[in-house]
Amino acid sequence: MTARSSAFVIGVLLAVGSIPLPSPLSLAAQDTTAGKKVYVKWCAGCHGETGAGDGPAAGAMLPRPRNFTGALYKIRSTASGQLPTDADLMRAIDEGLPGSAMPAWKGRLSDAERRNVAAYLKTFSSFFADTSQHVVPLKFSSAPGGGSGAAAIKEGRQFYDSIGCRKCHGDQGRGDGPSAPTLKDDAGFPISAADLHQNWRFRGAGEVEDIYHRLRTGLDGTPMPSFSDLIDQKFLTDEQLWRLAQYIRSLSPAKPPEVRDVIHAPQIAGKPPASPDDSAWGRVDRYWFPLVGQVIRKARWFAPAVSGVWVQAVHDGKTLALRVSWDDRTQSPDTAWLGFEQRLMQTVTSDDSAPPKAELWPDQLAVQFPRHLTDGMERPYFLMGAATDPVYQWRWTSQPRHAVAGLARGIDQFDTLPEAPTVQAVFDHGEWRVVLTRALATPDTGNEVQLEAGRAIPVAFFAWDGSSGEHGSRMALSTWYFLALDRPTPPGVFISPALAMLVTLGLGLVVVRRAQRRGAGGGRSGV
Amino acid sequence: MRKLGLMAVAGVAVLALALAAWMRPQPSAEQGGATITGKVKFTGTKPTNPKIDMSEEPKCKAKYPGVPTEEIVVVNPNGTLANVFVYVKSGLPATYKAPEPAGDVTLDQDGCRYHPHVLGILVGQKLAIKNSDGILHNIKAKGVKNRPFNISQPTVMTSERTFTAPEVMVPLECNVHGWMHAWLGVLPHPFFAVSGADGSFSIKGLPPGTYTIEAWHEKYGTQTATVTVAGSETKTADFSFAAK
Numbered sequence: 001m002t003a004r005s006s007a008f009v010i011g012v013l014l015a016v017g018s019i020p021l022p023s024p025l026s027l028a029a030q031d032t033t034a035g036k037k038v039y040v041k042w043c044a045g046c047h048g049e050t051g052a053g054d055g056p057a058a059g060a061m062l063p064r065p066r067n068f069t070g071a072l073y074k075i076r077s078t079a080s081g082q083l084p085t086d087a088d089l090m091r092a093i094d095e096g097l098p099g100s101a102m103p104a105w106k107g108r109l110s111d112a113e114r115r116n117v118a119a120y121l122k123t124f125s126s127f128f129a130d131t132s133q134h135v136v137p138l139k140f141s142s143a144p145g146g147g148s149g150a151a152a153i154k155e156g157r158q159f160y161d162s163i164g165c166r167k168c169h170g171d172q173g174r175g176d177g178p179s180a181p182t183l184k185d186d187a188g189f190p191i192s193a194a195d196l197h198q199n200w201r202f203r204g205a206g207e208v209e210d211i212y213h214r215l216r217t218g219l220d221g222t223p224m225p226s227f228s229d230l231i232d233q234k235f236l237t238d239e240q241l242w243r244l245a246q247y248i249r250s251l252s253p254a255k256p257p258e259v260r261d262v263i264h265a266p267q268i269a270g271k272p273p274a275s276p277d278d279s280a281w282g283r284v285d286r287y288w289f290p291l292v293g294q295v296i297r298k299a300r301w302f303a304p305a306v307s308g309v310w311v312q313a314v315h316d317g318k319t320l321a322l323r324v325s326w327d328d329r330t331q332s333p334d335t336a337w338l339g340f341e342q343r344l345m346q347t348v349t350s351d352d353s354a355p356p357k358a359e360l361w362p363d364q365l366a367v368q369f370p371r372h373l374t375d376g377m378e379r380p381y382f383l384m385g386a387a388t389d390p391v392y393q394w395r396w397t398s399q400p401r402h403a404v405a406g407l408a409r410g411i412d413q414f415d416t417l418p419e420a421p422t423v424q425a426v427f428d429h430g431e432w433r434v435v436l437t438r439a440l441a442t443p444d445t446g447n448e449v450q451l452e453a454g455r456a457i458p459v460a461f462f463a464w465d466g467s468s469g470e471h472g473s474r475m476a477l478s479t480w481y482f483l484a485l486d487r488p489t490p491p492g493v494f495i496s497p498a499l500a501m502l503v504t505l506g507l508g509l510v511v512v513r514r515a516q517r518r519g520a521g522g523g524r525s526g527v
Numbered sequence: 528m529r530k531l532g533l534m535a536v537a538g539v540a541v542l543a544l545a546l547a548a549w550m551r552p553q554p555s556a557e558q559g560g561a562t563i564t565g566k567v568k569f570t571g572t573k574p575t576n577p578k579i580d581m582s583e584e585p586k587c588k589a590k591y592p593g594v595p596t597e598e599i600v601v602v603n604p605n606g607t608l609a610n611v612f613v614y615v616k617s618g619l620p621a622t623y624k625a626p627e628p629a630g631d632v633t634l635d636q637d638g639c640r641y642h643p644h645v646l647g648i649l650v651g652q653k654l655a656i657k658n659s660d661g662i663l664h665n666i667k668a669k670g671v672k673n674r675p676f677n678i679s680q681p682t683v684m685t686s687e688r689t690f691t692a693p694e695v696m697v698p699l700e701c702n703v704h705g706w707m708h709a710w711l712g713v714l715p716h717p718f719f720a721v722s723g724a725d726g727s728f729s730i731k732g733l734p735p736g737t738y739t740i741e742a743w744h745e746k747y748g749t750q751t752a753t754v755t756v757a758g759s760e761t762k763t764a765d766f767s768f769a770a771k
Contacts, residue, residue, distance in 0.1 A: 070671065070675075072675060079676075080676045080677050080678055081668075081674040081675055081676030081677075081688075082674065083674075127674070132691065133674070162681070163679070163682075164662070164663025164681045164703065167663055167703045168702070168703065178583045179583075179702065179703050179704070179705065182705035183702060183705075184702075184705075186669055186675065218677050218678070218679075220676075220677060221675070222677075223665065223667070223677070223702030223703075224677070225665035225666075225667070225677040225678050225679035225702075226676075226677060226678050226679060227679045228678075229678050229679070229680070229684070229686045230679065230681070230682075230684075233684055233686075235681075235682055235684060
């Protein structure tokens, strides 16, 4: 094909994609042969040639890619057990499924390509050809009045308790309920109850309306049931289910957290708070850092349990206090989760020499700095330094409950230093809150980073959930970010402008007075 | 006069037939029909079922004097095996038409276990899923030929569902209580039974023919037997499952 003819084909494809189709919601008229080409190129790597969710990359994914052969879809507008509508399929393709490996394809594939591939997906299951299947979207009401005020949320919380959400999602909604360790999806893979504090990772999106829809439809193929029967039988009113959705929405931040590169640690007058639950932390800005699985070195880990950490920092000119909090369903080690850990090990591909076994590992956190601050941008290797260029780390473990400092020389070697940071940690309903404190300046300037105000101090984070089998190289990690210890504004900053203004005013007055005097004298001389 | 007498006899006969039909609510039981009966034996060492930790559900736990167990293998005191689903797998004439289902089939969630543990239903017949516990159960049907569903029942309530395609078996489960499993056989005819507390089963009202009878057990798999019946005779088909 010449460049001109391919340009023509692309032009036609684009034009076709932009022509409004007669029935925008139906995929009946789509070209499944063209859809298959798109599928083989873009989808089969994860979802498999036969659509069974078993492509070459599937083993490293949790949740696993959708198996299309059973026509079971999580995100639908239809009742539990019903097929999804064409619009439901298009939504999953267009927008992706947050919190999973499924990306949004809108903008990557043309409208025609996406619609053709959706039509092709339907050929994997005979259910879509079965005319006795009624695909009817549920009639969803709109959000009731009363809004998302405290009373509505309080009422929602009552239903959260009374209809048993906590059994899986836990008392505070972090997916740590008593039934959580036993959960499996329909294919038998381990599955986690959603962490309701991270609505930006909800598969079907996280606004109140999305949550209400999921409560009505359930997530087919998962343990999450539909609550529509409760409304039909008048055990709950529709409005009450909306209140529940509002309560669930209220657990997450108003907006998905933005990643900011620099943690600003304000200087405070008193002693930095050493306790994670000190009310002083409520007045300090918090920063979100996403973590990803360690897939660079063996043994790689594709299913990190900790999706990110919240970080706060303050100092008083002498000591730094760093508060790191993150969601973790378990206070590891926890024997109740051994079975879950075993299933996880069996499900997620590993490149260990021997198949990993479930063991009782602790939870861990590492905070990493370079040993020395430099003026340039070069930093040690972010993945725990190197033999020739180690990094300075604080490492905290849940058992034994302590923190040490040391030098990491790559992923496998950690040499403990004599001086450790002080630490206080709290585990509270699926959340760890850890405060590490250390003097800004220390005697061991060769090994321990000297935390200077006004400098950009590189910092990185690592987290392990022991009950997910995480230890050693099986971890979640961040890249380098920066910590900046803010200096209190010097008094000169406020005084200088005032002084300058006073001086200017004084000089001005002098000039005016002199001019007035001269003017008066001149008048006299002229008479 | 003779005509009148004939009519009276006919009337009585019709009445008697109607009465007979009324007295036999079992839709399967065609008048006369043949019966296949038998016992499901169990050989070998009886396995122990896993104990259920119901400490999270005191309401359920209180319904048992001791520690409740799962019901994967239920061996009766007489050495027979309960909860075996026995059904006509093939052999019905192509023209056979199942009677309209009479009434619902009930599955009860009581004491955080399913009652019954194994059950059969006709295509299109209503399954009444009852929650007698009044605590949160979800009931998930994991059919392959039937559309799966998953509904929440956080209180004393009954939900009804039907099944569209024959399928042996549709697994039913509760995810809140990972130990709760039941098995539902969906068939286009009423010729099925579940072995009971004495290990016996009985399939009644069969038209004459040669049938493949299958016995299904959740742990020990399936066995088949071929049985030919005629008229209203009763034939025996025994099965035997061995411990694995």
